[in-house]
Structure formats: structure tokens, C-alpha cells
Amino acid sequence: MHKPVLLKETIDLLKVQKGKQYIDCTFGFGGHSRKIIERDGKVLGIDVDEESISLAKGLFSHFDNLILVSDNFRNLKEIAKRNGIEKVSGILLDLGMSSWQIDCSGRGFSFTKNEPLDMRMDKSLKVTASDLIKVLNKGEFYDLLSRLGEEGCARDIGISLIRARGIKEIKSTADLAKIIEGVYQQKYYGKSKKNPATKVFQAFRIAVNDELNALKEVLPIACDLLEKNGRLAIISFHSLEDRIVKEFFKETDSLKIITKKPVEASPSELAENPRARSAKLRVAEKN
Ligand SMILES: C[S@@+](CC[C@H](N)C(=O)[O-])C[C@H]1O[C@@H](n2cnc3c(N)ncnc32)[C@H](O)[C@@H]1O
Structure with missing residues (x-):
């Protein structure tokens, strides 16, 4: 367990x-x-x-x-x-x-499973990770991803999220992981040892749970x-x-x-x- x-x-x-x-x-x-x-x-x-x-x-x-x-x-x-x-x-x-x-709660803490993008440890909190992605602006995405994820591609990922959510709601871990992968494929494909989604998922989890x-x-x-x-x-x-x-x-x-x-x-x-x-x-x- x-x-x-x-x-x-x-x-x-x-x-x-x-x-x-x-x-x-x-x-x-x-x-x-x-x-x-x-x-x-x-x-x-x-x-x-x-x-x-x-x-x-x-x-x-x-x-x-x-x-x-x-x-x-x-x-x-x-x-x-x-x-x-x-x-x-x-x-x-x-x-x-x-x-x-991570493995059993079904709340989207990991990009290795396709689950709803929730990330709340406390289910009484009002805002999920998916809700956050609906409302943040470019500067707020940059701040969240660079500060809480120490993410090098914070600006590009923020721009891609804004573009993608205009087409379709970002509701699942797979939706988010695909957007991050797209940014990394364009810019740094093959250079990062860690899965690039690691830091971004960390940043959203830290933000959702304060x-x-x-x-x-x-x-x-x-x-x-x-x-x-x-x-x-x-x-x-x-x-x-x-x-x-x-x-x-x-x-x-x-x-x-x-x-x-x-x-x-x-x-x-x-x-x-x-x-x-x-x-x-x-x-x-x-x-
Ligand atoms: C790494 S696990 C602890 C594992 C535990 N030491 C064990 O051996 O089973 C962290 C736990 O802290 C809880 N947690 C995280 N932030 C918390 C907070 N602000 N208040 C209370 N619990 C919190 C999580 O829900 C999670 O169950």
C-alpha cells in the first residue's frame, strides 16, 4: 500500500x-x-x-x-x-x-495513468488542477510552473495550455501530459532524462493543495x-x-x-x- x-x-x-x-x-x-x-x-x-x-x-x-x-x-x-x-x-x-x-485514489496525481485531472488531497477543496488550467493567464502559468515546478519550459507550456484549452477542455492527466510532450518534442526532444511531465504535475499538485x-x-x-x-x-x-x-x-x-x-x-x-x-x-x- x-x-x-x-x-x-x-x-x-x-x-x-x-x-x-x-x-x-x-x-x-x-x-x-x-x-x-x-x-x-x-x-x-x-x-x-x-x-x-x-x-x-x-x-x-x-x-x-x-x-x-x-x-x-x-x-x-x-x-x-x-x-x-x-x-x-x-x-x-x-x-x-x-x-x-498515486496508485489507487484515481485523482490524477500521476501522468502514468489516464485519470481526471483533480489532484486534490482534500476533496472538500473547491479548485481542481483542471479548474486551475481553465482560468490562469500566461503570467500566472509562468509563475506557477517556474516557481513550484522549477520548470525550464514554463513559458512555452503556459502558451500551449492556453492554446489547447481554447480548442478543448483539459480534463485528464493524458490531456496535460500530451501538451507537455508536444512542447518538449518541439524544443528539447531527447535531451531530458526525467519525463518532462514530472515537474509540471508537481507544480499543479503543490498549487492545488497549497x-x-x-x-x-x-x-x-x-x-x-x-x-x-x-x-x-x-x-x-x-x-x-x-x-x-x-x-x-x-x-x-x-x-x-x-x-x-x-x-x-x-x-x-x-x-x-x-x-x-x-x-x-x-x-x-x-x-
Ligand atoms: C508520504 S505520505 C505519508 C506516509 C506515512 N508516513 C506512512 O508511512 O504511511 C503523506 C501523507 O500526508 C498527507 N498530507 C499531505 N499534506 C497534508 C496536510 N497539509 N495536512 C495533513 N495531511 C497532509 C497526504 O494526504 C498523505 O497521506
Whole structure:
């Protein structure tokens, strides 16, 4: 369903202790939380994806030391308060999407499947990726694709999207992937090693879910919730997220950085789980 990345490294660095309270802000399928509970920690698990949380509730129904909540981690302060939690010994964020969301949710997170171009992790959000493509202008496409996708062909892709949507609505992952392929074939065919759709899909997903703002908002809240010597562990999957975490750790006086360099997956993990390729774990401790 979902293979947790950097599992041992994360749990060891969180220094899980018996009877202590932890918050897993990105529960997914509970790979990390399960280990915390196995070490006798208590977990409040949060995930913005209601469908995923409802599946997890079934899978974890026999666990005592676990509360599961469907909410956005940007609301962490209220979520903790509602659940009677004042201070915790550790907080985990394992950012991005789960393999289940990519492979089974049918929401168009990947260009390898032809699905509706939705990309919402939270189905109550009003705007899908397809809706965004209907309304953005040339400058907005450029900004979104270059800033959130670090996409070199942002301008050309924006122009092609505007042209294509004038002919036919861009409704599916295949529609979007075909337009990106067209731009790359004209300009850089054969030069890029990665599928050129990777960055564009990333950019739309980040925009639809407002991912970078949610991350910026949760960091100070998480820091406030930590007790003395409590630890904050964050796994990120691209440089935009990693930069936000790195800067926050550096500029927050009440945090001591534990991982001078981010922890990355070992060759044996990489051989088993290619998704771990871009994972970077940073950990800090409350003074
Ligand atoms: C990489 S997965 C976590 C996997 C989990 N650690 C495991 O081992 O199963 C990331 C999860 O975070 C959730 N997520 C992403 N952004 C979120 C947010 N702002 N608030 C709450 N959950 C979020 C996604 O829905 C997804 O299920």
C-alpha cells in the first residue's frame, strides 16, 4: 500500500519513549506511526485525505494508543487542543503523497495513468488542477510552473495550455501530459532524462493543495507544541520543501539542529523503494 521511507532513521531520531505523546501530521497508512506505537508511544495521527484516514481507521482499529483525525496539519494548534494535547515529545511530517494516493485514489496525481485531472488531497477543496488550467493567464502559468515546478519550459507550456484549452477542455492527466510532450518534442526532444511531465504535475499538485503555505504555517505551531527536548522530524521530497524546513530550523532560536546534513536513504532502501530517492530527513530538538 505504502512503504514508509527512512523508517528506522526517523524513529531512532525521534527518540521514541514509552508512554509519551507524539503527533504524526501526515499519517498516510501509518508506517511511521505503527513503529512509534510498537515502542509504546501514543500517537495522534492526522491526514488531510479523508478517504485515506477512513481506510486507516479500519486497518488500525485494534490499536489502543492511537487517535486518527482527518484535517489539514496547518490547523495543528486547534487539532491538538480539541484532543486535549498541550505538549508532545515528538512531531513527524512525512510530506507529499502516499503510494495509495498515486496508485489507487484515481485523482490524477500521476501522468502514468489516464485519470481526471483533480489532484486534490482534500476533496472538500473547491479548485481542481483542471479548474486551475481553465482560468490562469500566461503570467500566472509562468509563475506557477517556474516557481513550484522549477520548470525550464514554463513559458512555452503556459502558451500551449492556453492554446489547447481554447480548442478543448483539459480534463485528464493524458490531456496535460500530451501538451507537455508536444512542447518538449518541439524544443528539447531527447535531451531530458526525467519525463518532462514530472515537474509540471508537481507544480499543479503543490498549487492545488497549497502545500508550501501549509508547511510554512505548521512549523511554528509544531515548535510551540514540543516539550523541552521534544523532537521535530520532517521528511521532504523536493528542494522547495527542504529549503523551507532548513531555513526554519536555522532561524528558530528555540530549536537545536540534530541533523547537520539531511539524512538520505541507504543504497539498500533505494534498491527496495525508488520513492526514497529524493527523500531528505531533517530533525531538530526543542531547547
Ligand atoms: C508520504 S505520505 C505519508 C506516509 C506515512 N508516513 C506512512 O508511512 O504511511 C503523506 C501523507 O500526508 C498527507 N498530507 C499531505 N499534506 C497534508 C496536510 N497539509 N495536512 C495533513 N495531511 C497532509 C497526504 O494526504 C498523505 O497521506
